[in-house]
Amino acid sequence: MxxxxxxxxxxxxxxxxxxxxxxxxxxxxxxxxxxxxWEDKLEKVKETMAFMKDYVIVHFxxxxxxQEQIGYPDIETHKEVHSNFKEEVHDYVRSFxxxxxxxxxxxxxxxxxxxxxxxxxxxxxxxxxxYVKAKGGEA
Amino acid sequence: MRAEYINPFYKATKDVxxxxxxxxxxxxxxxxxxxxxxSKDASVLLGVTGDLKGSLLxxxxxxxxxxxxxxxxxxxxxxxxxxxxxALGEIANIIGGNAMTLLAEQxxxxxxxxxxxxxxxxxxxxxxxxxxxxxxxxxxxxxxxxNIFLKENKNS
Numbered sequence: 273m274x275x276x277x278x279x280x281x282x283x284x285x286x287x288x289x290x291x292x293x294x295x296x297x298x299x300x301x302x303x304x305x306x307x308x309x310w311e312d313k314l315e316k317v318k319e320t321m322a323f324m325k326d327y328v329i330v331h332f333x334x335x336x337x338x339q340e341q342i343g344y345p346d347i348e349t350h351k352e353v354h355s356n357f358k359e360e361v362h363d364y365v366r367s368f369x370x371x372x373x374x375x376x377x378x379x380x381x382x383x384x385x386x387x388x389x390x391x392x393x394x395x396x397x398x399x400x401x402x403y404v405k406a407k408g409g410e411a
Numbered sequence: 412m413r414a415e416y417i418n419p420f421y422k423a424t425k426d427v428x429x430x431x432x433x434x435x436x437x438x439x440x441x442x443x444x445x446x447x448x449x450s451k452d453a454s455v456l457l458g459v460t461g462d463l464k465g466s467l468l469x470x471x472x473x474x475x476x477x478x479x480x481x482x483x484x485x486x487x488x489x490x491x492x493x494x495x496x497x498a499l500g501e502i503a504n505i506i507g508g509n510a511m512t513l514l515a516e517q518x519x520x521x522x523x524x525x526x527x528x529x530x531x532x533x534x535x536x537x538x539x540x541x542x543x544x545x546x547x548x549x550x551x552x553x554x555x556x557x558n559i560f561l562k563e564n565k566n567s
Binding site: 273274278298301302304305375376379380382383384386387388390391394395 | 427430431433483484485486488492493494495497498500501502505
């Protein structure tokens, strides 16, 4: 389990999506790190990666729509950070497609995904919660 | 080496450890040494370019590295494999990035060069007669080192 209560920002639907993301990343890491033979787990790695690539985009879009709705002042910076990360994920996916699914490269991708997600949710996303709270909203 | 270069790295390390690991590292000792040494089992070397030029070397014991991975991922591991070493590299990279932001507030514009990771390689890097600052930090899961070597880059 990777999710921690301190990652909550206090906005229900965003917290639910974050929880789902953490769960997916955890499952992905467990698959990547399982002692099974690489050939055997490769199918599952590909499946989870395809799902996650799409889910990250859905979540970023939803979060950006929410930021627009509440008139979040830091939205442009936040969008840029999302967009840079999407680009990084895309680069990995492209390299997997072109050069094949190399085990070390997938482990590196897993580490990047985990650390980025923790840092982003524990730091940058918390600001959204603080803003909503300061405005007297639900957070 | 001036305190105003060092403090952003100390502060960034504390912030990132707090956010990612729920740990507040405490500065133990500060020493001036001749070389940068991968003193512990897993080390990350980060280059700095821009108004300041130099490098940073983070060095962690194996046991501490595996505990850090467990705190973040919830997974028990017994070896520093490519996943664990990459995660360590990412953490050092995030610390470096945050330190760059703090340095920019003091009008030093710098960039981080992507990390190089050494596992089980106790290399040392000679700084050609320049001194290196060695900072040891204590945490409840172990003690780690940060070697810092930075100079003002007059050409930039």
